[in-house]
Amino acid sequence: MTTLKDVAEMAHVSVSTVSYVLNGKKTVRPETLLKINAAIKELGYYPNQIAIGLKTKRTYTIGVILPDISNSFYADIIKGIEDTVHLSGYSVILCNTENDENREMKYLNTLLGKDIDGLVFIGTGKTKDISGKFGSRPVVLVDRKFGNEFSSVSVNNILGGYLATKRLLRDSSDIIFLSGPASVNTISERKIGYRNALVEAGVAFNEDNVIECDFTYDGGYNAIIGILAEHRRIRAVFASNDEIALGAMRAMIENGVKIPDEVKIVGYDDIRLAAMYTPALTTIRQPKYKMGKRAGELILDMIMNKGGEPKQVVLEPVLVERETT
Amino acid sequence: MTTLKDVAEMAHVSVSTVSYVLNGKKTVRPETLLKINAAIKELGYYPNQIAIGLKTKRTYTIGVILPDISNSFYADIIKGIEDTVHLSGYSVILCNTENDENREMKYLNTLLGKDIDGLVFIGTGKTKDISGKFGSRPVVLVDRKFGNEFSSVSVNNILGGYLATKRLLRDSSDIIFLSGPASVNTISERKIGYRNALVEAGVAFNEDNVIECDFTYDGGYNAIIGILAEHRRIRAVFASNDEIALGAMRAMIENGVKIPDEVKIVGYDDIRLAAMYTPALTTIRQPKYKMGKRAGELILDMIMNKGGEPKQVVLEPVLVERETT
DNA sequence: TTTTTTTGGTCAAACGTTTGATTTAATTCT
DNA sequence: AGAATTAAATCAAACGTTTGACCAAAAAAA
Numbered sequence: 265m266t267t268l269k270d271v272a273e274m275a276h277v278s279v280s281t282v283s284y285v286l287n288g289k290k291t292v293r294p295e296t297l298l299k300i301n302a303a304i305k306e307l308g309y310y311p312n313q314i315a316i317g318l319k320t321k322r323t324y325t326i327g328v329i330l331p332d333i334s335n336s337f338y339a340d341i342i343k344g345i346e347d348t349v350h351l352s353g354y355s356v357i358l359c360n361t362e363n364d365e366n367r368e369m370k371y372l373n374t375l376l377g378k379d380i381d382g383l384v385f386i387g388t389g390k391t392k393d394i395s396g397k398f399g400s401r402p403v404v405l406v407d408r409k410f411g412n413e414f415s416s417v418s419v420n421n422i423l424g425g426y427l428a429t430k431r432l433l434r435d436s437s438d439i440i441f442l443s444g445p446a447s448v449n450t451i452s453e454r455k456i457g458y459r460n461a462l463v464e465a466g467v468a469f470n471e472d473n474v475i476e477c478d479f480t481y482d483g484g485y486n487a488i489i490g491i492l493a494e495h496r497r498i499r500a501v502f503a504s505n506d507e508i509a510l511g512a513m514r515a516m517i518e519n520g521v522k523i524p525d526e527v528k529i530v531g532y533d534d535i536r537l538a539a540m541y542t543p544a545l546t547t548i549r550q551p552k553y554k555m556g557k558r559a560g561e562l563i564l565d566m567i568m569n570k571g572g573e574p575k576q577v578v579l580e581p582v583l584v585e586r587e588t589t
Numbered sequence: 590m591t592t593l594k595d596v597a598e599m600a601h602v603s604v605s606t607v608s609y610v611l612n613g614k615k616t617v618r619p620e621t622l623l624k625i626n627a628a629i630k631e632l633g634y635y636p637n638q639i640a641i642g643l644k645t646k647r648t649y650t651i652g653v654i655l656p657d658i659s660n661s662f663y664a665d666i667i668k669g670i671e672d673t674v675h676l677s678g679y680s681v682i683l684c685n686t687e688n689d690e691n692r693e694m695k696y697l698n699t700l701l702g703k704d705i706d707g708l709v710f711i712g713t714g715k716t717k718d719i720s721g722k723f724g725s726r727p728v729v730l731v732d733r734k735f736g737n738e739f740s741s742v743s744v745n746n747i748l749g750g751y752l753a754t755k756r757l758l759r760d761s762s763d764i765i766f767l768s769g770p771a772s773v774n775t776i777s778e779r780k781i782g783y784r785n786a787l788v789e790a791g792v793a794f795n796e797d798n799v800i801e802c803d804f805t806y807d808g809g810y811n812a813i814i815g816i817l818a819e820h821r822r823i824r825a826v827f828a829s830n831d832e833i834a835l836g837a838m839r840a841m842i843e844n845g846v847k848i849p850d851e852v853k854i855v856g857y858d859d860i861r862l863a864a865m866y867t868p869a870l871t872t873i874r875q876p877k878y879k880m881g882k883r884a885g886e887l888i889l890d891m892i893m894n895k896g897g898e899p900k901q902v903v904l905e906p907v908l909v910e911r912e913t914t
Numbered sequence: 915t916t917t918t919t920t921t922g923g924t925c926a927a928a929c930g931t932t933t934g935a936t937t938t939a940a941t942t943c944t
Numbered sequence: 945a946g947a948a949t950t951a952a953a954t955c956a957a958a959c960g961t962t963t964g965a966c967c968a969a970a971a972a973a974a
Contacts, residue, residue, distance in 0.1 A: 267930055278954045283932060292952065313702045314648065315930035317639045318959050325682075325703075334668045336861075339659045346658070346685050350692075355699060357650070358683040360671050367675075374680060377638045378650075481865050510865050517867050536661075537862040540806050540835050542842050592960055603924045608962060617922060640960035643929050 266307040274303035286311065317379065326563055327375040329359040329368060330386040336535050337552055338386065341406060344556020345384055352564055354381070365390045372397055382563040389448060402566035406559050407450065415566065415574040417558045421450045424548045424581035425457020428502045428530045430465075431546070431583055435528050436499035437467040442487055442512060444479035444504045451504050454532065458502060477508065484511030492519055498527050506531040506538050506547055513541070513588070529588040543587035551579050591632040599628035611636065642704065651888055652700040654684040654693060655711040661860050662877055663711065666731060669881020670709055677889055679706070690715045697722055707888040714773060727891035731884050732775065740891065740899040742883045746775050749873045749906035750782020753827045753855045755790075756871070756908055760853050761824035762792040767812055767837060769804035769829045776829050779857065783827060802833065809836030817844055823852050831856040831863050831872055838866070838913070854913040868912035876904050 268286075272279045277296060284290040285300055292300075303309075317323040328345055330338045346356050357380065359371040365388050375383060382402040387394065394410055405416040432439050441458050444451045459469045475491070477483035484503055491498060492515070503509035509531030513523060521527055523543055531538060534549035558577050566572065593611075597604045602621060609615040610625055617625075628634075642648040653670055655663045671681050682705065684696040690713055700708060707727040712719065719735055730741040757764050766783050769776045784794050800816070802808035809828055816823060817840070828834035834856030838848060846852055848868055856863060859874035883902050891897065 265930090269930080279931085280933075280955075281953055284953085287932080289933085290952080296952080310698065310702050312643075312704060312930055314639060314642045314704050315959090316932080318643050318930080318961090319932045321959080323639065328683075332668075333658070333671070334661060334664045336659060336661060336664070339661070339664045342683070343657075343659045343685060346683060347687075350685075353699075355682050355684070355703065357680050358653075358667070358671060359680070360668060360675075362672075373635065374678075377635050378680065379637060379639050507865070514865070514867055537865060540832070540839070540862060541866065542839055590960090594960080604961085605925075605963075606923060609923090612962080614963085615922080621922080637960055640929090641962080643931090643960080644962045646929080 265312070266309045267312070268309075270307055271300065271303045271309050274307065275299040321379070323379050323381055324353055325355050325357060325378065325380050326382040326384065326567075327357045327359060327371075327378070327380045328384045328386075329361060329371050329375075331361055331363045331388055333358065333360045337533060337550070340552035341386070341556040341559070344553040344558075345560040346556075347553075348557050348560030349564060354564070361388055363388045363390075381567050384559050384563060402563055404559050404562045404566070406555055409449070409576070412574060412576060415562050415576070417555050417562065417577045417579065419550055419555065419579045419581050421453035421581075422457040422460065424532060424550075425454035425459075425502075426461045427457070427581065427583045428454075428532065428548050429458045429461035431530060431585070431589060432500040432502055432528055433461060433465050433467070435589070437462075437465065438497075439473060439500040439502055440491070440498060441474040442484055442501060442503040442508050443474050443476045444483075444508070446476055448479075454504050479505060479508065481507045481511035481514075484508035484513075485515045486511075488512045488515035500528045501530075503529065503531045506533045506535045506545060509545055509547070509588075510537065510541060513543075513545075524588050530583075531588075534584055539586065546586045546589040547584055548581045549584045550581055554579060590637070591634045592637070593634075595632055596625065596628045596634050599632065600624040646704070648704050648706055649678055650680050650682060650703065650705050651707040651709065652682045652684060652696075652703070652705045653709045653711075654686060654696050654700075656686055656688045656713055658683065658685045662858060662875070665877035666711070666881040666884070669878040669883075670885040671881075672878075673882050673885030674889060679889070686713055688713045688715075701726075706892050709884050709888060727888055729884050729887045729891070731880055734774075734901070737899060737901065740887050740901070742880050742887065742902045742904065744875055744880065744904045744906050746778035746906075747782040747785065749857060749875075750779035750784075750827075751786045752782070752906065752908045753779075753857065753873050754783045754786035756855060756910070756914060757825040757827055757853055758786060758790050758792075760914070762787075762790065763822075764798060764825040764827055765816070765823060766799040767809055767826060767828040767833050768799050768801045769808075769833070771801055773804075779829050804830060804833065806832045806836035806839075809833035809838075810840045811836075813837045813840035814844075825853045826855075828854065828856045831858045831860045831870060834870055834872070834913075835862065835866060838868075838870075849913050855908075856913075859909060864911065871911045871914040872909055873906045874909050875906055879904060 268279050268282050272282050282300055285292055326349060328342055332338055361368045368388055376399055384404055384406060386406045387408055403414050405414050407418055409416050409418055443455060446452055462469050475487050477487040501512055503512055509529055516523060531545050531547035534547045538545040538547050593604050593607050597607045607625055610617055651674060653667055658664055686693040693713055701724055709729050709731060711731045712733055728739050730739050732743055734741050734743055768780060771777055787794050800812050802812040826837055828837055834854055841848060856870050856872035859872045863870040863872050
């Protein structure tokens with residue numbers, strides 16, 4: 265490895281001179297500049313970020329903790345983050361928790377030791393009290409919120425639920441809500457939106473119409489199979505994510521119910537599959553990439569300006585209409 | 590930030606003593622141990638990895654360069670990598686090139702400066718000569734190969750093409766190969782497998798049956814629409830990835846051709862959608878997660894054992910049969 | 915008891931930078 | 945030409961660790 269010292273020796277100047285020109289903090293005589301540049305090139309020198317980090321307390325690295333990178337929702341978010349921060353010279357450390365709180369804790373500690381400049385945190389949601397877990401560094405929460413203590417970027421889930429339900433209401437007032445686990449915050453908000461749309465339209469909210477199922481393809485599938493087994497008529501379904509919707513559709517197709525002729529469906533998220541399915545799924549699009557982008561901007565801002573007041577940015581979901589409605 | 594020095598002062602010992610106990614490199618009197626541990630706890634001390642890295646030349650960080658994290662193929666790979674290396678205390682830096690060679694170059698330089706311990710590289714494929722780009726650190730290539738100069742983990746694409754074609758051959762000898770860009774290595778290997786299966790079965794290889802299309806859903810869709818427009822009869826399709834297959838299916842469904850009754854289809858990759866589609870797609874599964882896992886193991890091995898001979902591991906794809914055959 | 919060995923601990927240099935303080939050289943002003 | 949100013953370059957300490965060399969005291973061997 266070539267160091268500043270090697271360069272300095274070759275150029276017959278001091279280490280600090282080289283450092284100064286590298287950082288453009290002082291001017292030097294044109295000829296010295298030439299010598300130094302020549303030496304740098306000749307030796308193939310590049311600065312050691314570790315040493316710089318030790319001195320400056322800036323690592324140009326941010327950590328991202330998230331539940332599952334192979335879930336396209338999170339993949340899109342991290343892509344948004346990486347895309348924006350890399351423009352400012354930052355790298356991102358990926359921490360995949362697999363929804364395991366212990367692993368989450370472990371990563372938190374690792375990252376603290378690594379002296380990251382900032383952290384984007386998408387928790388498992390199992391840990392309720394996260395205050396004081398981050399030390400004093402900039403943190404932004406994504407798709408989660410804990411009061412106003414931390415900066416966050418989230419999307420308006422109440423609106424999302426409302427939009428979906430309202431669309432369905434055009435065709436039927438009997439709408440089944442295929443809910444994920446009610447304990448998850450985002451889900452319960454979607455339910456509120458669902459309810460709001462209902463009461464606004466003057467239709468009674470009926471708890472029997474909300475069915476709590478696994479947050480998966482199979483969850484949706486089984487839920488519909490269950491309903492069908494009761495010989496209950498289905499007219500419209502709002503699924504709290506797209507995979508559930510797809511599973512539900514599968515169950516219907518298998519049982520010969522026609523979509524969208526007999527049943528209308530709207531999902532949530534707008535994952536890649538949604539548009540590729542046949543029939544293509546109407547859904548509430550989450551601005552995933554944008555969430556990541558805004559999170560990246562927020563964290564960069566906090567790093568540059570040494571904190572400041574926590575900011576809450578909330579994005580708006582949009583209904584994208586396709587073939588299931 | 591609390592440092593070793595703070596701990597040392599509080600425990601009334603020297604800095605080195607604390608360091609030694611932290612690393613378990615020397616034994617100390619039980620009472621000193623107690624004092625030190627107490628001080629560590631009291632101060633909430635955790636070691637500064639940057640400083641450690643500077644001294645030891647070990648950052649416990651590996652870089653992963655890949656074309657697109659929002660592509661589930663790569664997402665699964667990086668998940669495999671992260672899962673395995675994190676067990677040995679390594680973090681991964683994510684570098685998303687967006688298939689841009691300039692960005693790829695930039696990341697390479699950044700990572701060199703960061704003093705990563707190793708690099709997993711999934712190039713854009715546009716850069717042909719990658720020798721000498723990595724300096725001397727451990728590198729493993731995934732899903733790509735450049736002679737035997739570097740360690741690599743890849744999957745046997747010839748076998749994959751063969752397996753798919755052989756399955757299709759059971760129903761028809763007229764098999765269309767929806768190829769991605771022929772310039773990509775993995776694709777051309779799949780084509781070789783396709784050809785091998787054909788000749789083995791004594792059916793003539795017909796270049797008209799291989800259709801080069803975009804490596805996307807739309808690519809597959811358009812290709813089939815094109816064929817249908819020529820009133821050409823389709824009996825079996827081997828698509829070089831699942832998205833192409835899905836697009837192709839869409840085109841067929843729209844035109845009333847029955848799958849699998851009239852046309853059999855097999856895709857490639859086994860992405861998440863494949864199983865969720867209706868009809869569920871028969872496909873060649875790439876062991877994505879395992880590829881990542883093996884890559885992680887390889888890089889760890891190289892780090893521990895200071896290099897050694899480059900190893901080539903090649904994994905086997907498997908046919909997973911679903912509803913389109 | 916004296917010498918040797920072991921145990922428990924400290925010293926100080928080093929890793930590759932940055933940067934305030936300082937020195938030296940070059941330029942401008944009388 | 946000499947003094948004053950400015951520009952260019954250097955010194956040396958610091959960042960938080962690790963680790964080979966060293967030392968003192970206690971334990972074991974002579």
